[in-house]
Amino acid sequence: MPSMAANNFSRNTQYHQAKGDFLARKQKYEQQRKNLPIAAVERRLVEEVRNNDTLIIVGETGSGKTTQLPQYLFKGGFCRDGGIIGITQPRRVAAITVAKRVAEECGVPVGQKVGYAIRFEDVTSGETKIKYMTDGLLLREALLDPYLSKYSVIIVDEAHERTIHTDVLLGLLKNVQKARSKSINGVVNTDLNNSNNGHTFEERIDNQNTGILKPCQAKKYNPLKLIIMSASLDARVFSEYFGGARAVHVQGRQFPVDIFYTHKPETDCIDAALITIFQIHLEEGPGDVLVFLTGQEEIESVERLIHERLRQLPECSRKLLTFPIFSSLPLNCLRKLLTFPIFSSLPSEKQMKVFMPSPAGYRKVILATNIAETSVTIPGIRYVVDPGLVKARTYDPKMGVDSLIIVTTSKAQALQRSGRAGRDGPGKCYRLYQESFFEKLPDSTLPEIKRCDLSNVVLQLKALGIDDVINFDFIEKPDRTAVVNSLWSLYLLGAVTEDNKLSDVGHQMARLPVDPVYSKALIVASQFGCLKEMLICVAMLSVESIFYAPREKLEESRNALKSFASPEGDHLTLLNVYHAADEFFQKNRMVNSEEKAEKNLRKWCKDNFINSRSLKHARDIHSQILRNVEQMGLRVTSCEDDMLLLRRCLAASFFLKAAMKQPDGAYRVTLSGLIVQIHPSSVLFRAKPECIIFNELVHTNHSYVRNVSRIDYLWLIELAPQLYAAQD
Numbered sequence: 132m133p134s135m136a137a138n139n140f141s142r143n144t145q146y147h148q149a150k151g152d153f154l155a156r157k158q159k160y161e162q163q164r165k166n167l168p169i170a171a172v173e174r175r176l177v178e179e180v181r182n183n184d185t186l187i188i189v190g191e192t193g194s195g196k197t198t199q200l201p202q203y204l205f206k207g208g209f210c211r212d213g214g215i216i217g218i219t220q221p222r223r224v225a226a227i228t229v230a231k232r233v234a235e236e237c238g239v240p241v242g243q244k245v246g247y248a249i250r251f252e253d254v255t256s257g258e259t260k261i262k263y264m265t266d267g268l269l270l271r272e273a274l275l276d277p278y279l280s281k282y283s284v285i286i287v288d289e290a291h292e293r294t295i296h297t298d299v300l301l302g303l304l305k306n307v308q309k310a311r312s313k314s315i316n317g318v319v320n321t322d323l324n325n326s327n328n329g330h331t332f333e334e335r336i337d338n339q340n341t342g343i344l345k346p347c348q349a350k351k352y353n354p355l356k357l358i359i360m361s362a363s364l365d366a367r368v369f370s371e372y373f374g375g376a377r378a379v380h381v382q383g384r385q386f387p388v389d390i391f392y393t394h395k396p397e398t399d400c401i402d403a404a405l406i407t408i409f410q411i412h413l414e415e416g417p418g419d420v421l422v423f424l425t426g427q428e429e430i431e432s433v434e435r436l437i438h439e440r441l442r443q444l445p446e447c448s449r450k451l452l453t454f455p456i457f458s459s460l461p462l463n464c465l466r467k468l469l470t471f472p473i474f475s476s477l478p479s480e481k482q483m484k485v486f487m488p489s490p491a492g493y494r495k496v497i498l499a500t501n502i503a504e505t506s507v508t509i510p511g512i513r514y515v516v517d518p519g520l521v522k523a524r525t526y527d528p529k530m531g532v533d534s535l536i537i538v539t540t541s542k543a544q545a546l547q548r549s550g551r552a553g554r555d556g557p558g559k560c561y562r563l564y565q566e567s568f569f570e571k572l573p574d575s576t577l578p579e580i581k582r583c584d585l586s587n588v589v590l591q592l593k594a595l596g597i598d599d600v601i602n603f604d605f606i607e608k609p610d611r612t613a614v615v616n617s618l619w620s621l622y623l624l625g626a627v628t629e630d631n632k633l634s635d636v637g638h639q640m641a642r643l644p645v646d647p648v649y650s651k652a653l654i655v656a657s658q659f660g661c662l663k664e665m666l667i668c669v670a671m672l673s674v675e676s677i678f679y680a681p682r683e684k685l686e687e688s689r690n691a692l693k694s695f696a697s698p699e700g701d702h703l704t705l706l707n708v709y710h711a712a713d714e715f716f717q718k719n720r721m722v723n724s725e726e727k728a729e730k731n732l733r734k735w736c737k738d739n740f741i742n743s744r745s746l747k748h749a750r751d752i753h754s755q756i757l758r759n760v761e762q763m764g765l766r767v768t769s770c771e772d773d774m775l776l777l778r779r780c781l782a783a784s785f786f787l788k789a790a791m792k793q794p795d796g797a798y799r800v801t802l803s804g805l806i807v808q809i810h811p812s813s814v815l816f817r818a819k820p821e822c823i824i825f826n827e828l829v830h831t832n833h834s835y836v837r838n839v840s841r842i843d844y845l846w847l848i849e850l851a852p853q854l855y856a857a858q859d
């Protein structure tokens with residue numbers, strides 16, 4: 132019958148079409164891969180890895196290191212003995228986007244041959260051979276498998292970023308590598324993790340070899356190939372650290388970039404960035420724009436402002452058409468500007484959009500955090516706008532305060548940023564500061580280990596059997612005071628004993644994938660009988676702001692918050708939000724599909740000025756940590772309506788961060804003496820209770836505390852006598 136024939140015909144055409152698309156895509160990727168600078172040295176690189184157990188690879192951003200090297204090594208047979216290739220990234224976004232890209236290049240769905248794993252999300256399977264992950268996640272894996280036995284190759288990528296996890300990982304991998312090569316000659320204990328007896332990793336292996344510890348199941352390990360990759364030219368520090376390891380340089384492709392500075396200092400960076408974006412859009416030739424901003428909030432407001440200004444632009448200006456470059460552009464060209472944000476907490480499908488080429492005639496503006504500095508390379512960029520700022524962690528060991536603040540970039544960062552404009556052709560970089568200011572910038576950024584709270588790392592090292600943290604072979608030693616302070620807070624939390632050994636509670640804490648204070652809170656809550664509520668609090672505290680308060684609807688958003696607000700503080704308020712959202716979702720779920728219920732929940736969030744992305748993230752974290760505590764055998768019970776009990780539990784958990792009201796209405800942090808204010812976003816901003824605990828300290832023009840709850844000072848004396856009883 133004719134209609135049947137037509138149907139068949141059309142199905143067949145579609146089939147051929149799909150196959151054709153697939154082949155065309157494959158060809159396109161093959162062509163792109165062949166053109167990358169790294170492709171010219173594929174054979175040499177594989178040989179270098181074969182001949183050297185540790186190799187340093189330095190190569191300019193965009194040369195193809197992250198996406199190509201693992202594929203070369205896979206092809207070169209480095210997975211033949213069943214081992215897999217692991218690649219660590221300092222940032223979650225990079226791990227996700229790169230894994231997706233490489234899976235696409237290989238023509239497989241992500242999660243099979245190519246996968247990724249980040250905290251709270253594992254997209255790998257038994258088939259995975261190339262695994263991208265965050266550096267922090269590999270550290271966690273080492274807790275369960277100290278020899279990292281499933282990896283034949285580990286690539287530490289973006290090592291120049293010197294995140295705290297990268298630094299610790301380098302020391303750990305050095306040990307693992309030595310231990311694995313020793314295991315070839317001798318017998319080692321495969322159950323090292325449980326024989327936590329205060330010896331360093333190597334000592335424990337030596338003890339096994341000399342037979343001091345009771346013999347355990349024997350196992351031989353293949354040597355571990357270790358590759359350190361960096362975008363900065365200085366490989367010396369890594370090479371020296373690995374006993375003179377060989378370093379190779381991959382030549383990049385870099386076109387000249389013209390640098391422009393402002394004539395006078397800019398007071399309003401956002402405004403200066405906006406003016407520059409439109410100046411480029413209206414006056415410069417084709418090419419996309421990359422703007423470096425400090426975080427989600429700034430990115431979202433710049434995005435909004437761009438759209439506002441775009442609406443004010445005439446569809447097309449006759450006057451402008453007299454300029455030669457405009458006369459070549461189609462009519463209504465002036466509004467053809469698309470914005471794409473990219474930052475860590477952006478959902479991954481949105482992150483992937485920045486890599487798509489802009490439609491014909493459109494210019495893309497990518498609004499990025501420093502993720503786009505070296506971690507991800509976005510093709511098509513010809514213009515870079517660099518306000519010269521970055522959000523960085525800082526730590527004041529004297530005050531014990533860890534905070535995220537906005538600081539100026541280093542010269543090295545500024546150079547990396549401008550380099551992004553010269554990947555596809557000659558480019559331009561607009562630095563929103565004066566040239567004299569550039570000269571004053573520090574050469575490079577201080578490694579994170581020198582400027583953050585070390586409690587988490589110290590706890591993890593101890594759980595790995597490395598007790599003498601101060602003498603651990605770090606690439607750069609952290610400050611002694613910072614180590615001592617973190618040991619002190621771990622002691623107060625009950626994670627380490629008086630003689631600095633990890634306690635049983637400490638072992639439990641190290642198993643939970645959250646900050647030590649939060650893992651302690653979960654353990655305390657199981658004893659108080661309110662773990663169900665604390666799991667929610669910890670999940671909600673672990674995500675970026677749950678509340679969404681756009682400037683133009685401040686009043687409405689404040690009113691929306693009122694329906695959830697608890698007079699007892701932000702923790703109970705967060706709990707109310709979670710319960711309300713959950714109730715809404717479950718009711719919806721009874722009459723709708725999962726998908727529809729999710730959609731309705733997003734709408735509910737919007738109506739209630741709640742950030743649906745953050746809430747979703749919190750729900751995911753909640754189910755993961757619920758699994759964790761169940762596996763650990765903790766009792767998950769609810770305190771029902773007994774909020775007094777929950778607040779007492781908050782005091783027993785977060786006593787390290789307590790503050791007392793001063794006569795002038797400010798607060799004095801009990802431990803450090805620091806004077807702080809309650810942040811205006813807190814439900815206790817006006818109430819000003821006598822005594823509070825809080826989770827976060829932020830510095831802007833004042834020191835503010837966020838996530839605050841009202842407590843009774845006497846509870847501190849009763850529940851944290853190790854700190855408060857002596858003071859009274």
Ligand code: CDP
Nearest residue numbers: 192193194195196197198228232486508510
């Ligand atoms: O690691 P490296 O900076 O040396 O380069 P890469 O991340 O391997 O990127 C190699 C090339 O792949 C770049 O030209 C990127 O533009 C491209 N790429 C992409 O188009 N989409 C991605 N998700 C990742 C990379």
Ligand code: MG
Nearest residue numbers: 196197505506
């Ligand atoms: Mg890379």
